[in-house]
Amino acid sequence: MTLDVRAPRDDGERDALSDLLCVCFNSPADGIAVGMERVGADHQRVLMDGASVLGGLWQLPMGQWFGGRSVPMVGIAAVGVEAAARGTGAGDALMASTVRELHARRVPLSCLYPATVNFYRRAGYELAGSRQRIELPLKGLRVRAAPGATLRPGTATDLPEMERCYARSVGAHAGPLDRRDYCWARVRQPRGETARHWLVHEHGELSGYVTLIQKDSPDDIGYDLQLTDVAATTPGAVTTLLSFLSGQRSLSGRAILFGSDRHPLLLGLPEWLVKVSLDLHWMLRVTHAEQALTARGYAPAVSGELEFELADELIPEHAGPLQLSVREGHATVTREPARSGAGRAPMRLDVRGLAALYSGFLTPPELVRMELLQGSSEQLATLGALFAGGTPWMADMF
Known part of the structure; x- marks a missing residue:
């Protein structure tokens, strides 16, 4: 099975995606048709096995408020896989391709409502807020x-x-x-x-x-x-x-x-x-750490610098050392390892942990208990101060 994820190329592929979503979500055809029209063909993705549509999803470009600023975000909706292809890894391939595409486009964040949590955790998403x-x-x-x-x-x-x-x-x-x-x-x-x-x-x-x-x-x-x-x-x-x-x-x-x-x-x-x-x-995925960390706002009275090693199994080029510096409500991020402070180990932060930290849904000690973060007590305190904020929530369903 050779799988490819891309935008649908013609009405036949779009109709096949629409029919598949009707079955996946037990939805009437007219309701899915309205959604397909609102989303637009450019933001639809199909999972292809040769000439057959095995699955697909919708990408919804919008923003999400963090730290008083609107951060560009792509919502993921209507994720569906043909019944016979479930359990074969087709859904994982669909989400992996989508996340890599968003990273390549330098999109900071992706958000979705999960039908099943562990499936999306494998793509680097983590619980990050509630409705x-x-x-x-x-x-x-x-x-x-x-x-x-x-x-x-x-x-x-x-x-x-x-x-x-x-x-x-x-x-x-x-x-x-x-x-x-x-x-x-x-x-x-x-x-x-x-x-x-x-x-x-x-x-x-x-x-x-x-x-x-x-x-x-x-x-x-x-x-x-x-x-x-x-x-x-x-x-x-x-x-x-x-x-x-x-x-x-x-x-x-x-x-x-x-x-x-x-x-x-x-x-x-x-x-x-x-x-x-x-x-x-809802779940959040940091698809481009530098873009995400610099786009959001921070409390103007809080400042600090941290080095951490980001882990991202799905996007190897996304992983690696990051230098975060926050001053006067703004952040700068560089990719070079720290040149000073030899002997001081950097924090290690999984991309899922970064999502839950970024939104304010989980604190550094909670992330440590989930084995998504490693660091000294001083580093954890600084990290907690930089990302302190209100409880994350959302009114919309998408």
Whole structure:
């Protein structure tokens, strides 16, 4: 079996990929067709055995917020392998080729939601953050809108301003997506429905919004409010959005959203009424360490220098010694081994450990216990200080 991974060359290969994904995910053909169109042919990959399509996936170029900066990232979605080829190494070949391609393109990061964790660990991904399901009962919610704030329905002309508001809302957190068209479409037309927008303005500026659809409630008369997107950049936006949701309680018993228990909307609640549960963990892969380490932000008051040996079995040219220097919120990275400090052993860091450290999901002592990191207590303390931050989370599913 000679395997090759590439973009589909014609409609026949694209149709074969679409049919394969329908079977893999037990999805209707029209749903996969919408996804294929949104992704675009240039970002589809097929796993070929001669003239046969054995598998494939979608690449989703976007960004992810870390340290107050948007880091370029390629999301991986719709990974599927023909049933008879599973267990033959075909899936490993598909992911290995994809990761090597991203490295060659100097893409800093790759992110995905795993159907099975160990499979993606073999490709260098590691658990790096979570997506939580949040249920907010509305019956007991009593919040007044902020004085001077206005609330109105949104229209298509508001979308560019909403995108800028979203970036201000999530940019200080670790892990949220810097969305591109594919993910914006998912929150605005979830599963073919058209969501409605409600916008909060203060002093003539958009300070928050909510995007929602109404779904029949399985537990009550009326409906649930499913919040497909929420942004709030000021305390006034938070209270005004909560007041809006409270006003829907005569027919809606609850609002459901995804993200984190640290979401700004929840931190404005007068009482902790919410039910929070883990929906999924997401995984991260550092596909180009130099690009990833220099693209993200760091706390301006923290500085330090470290040398570490990066291990990456899948991309040998990615492995090797790295010098990291952080000053005033920015990092520089070089590939040369340290010329001073003879006798001081460098840290050893597996690429999976770098992903979990980079996002803030795991601390250096936790990585040591997972045997993904080796270093002295002084080195671990410096590493922990450089990558300290908030708990990584994401609202989007892709």
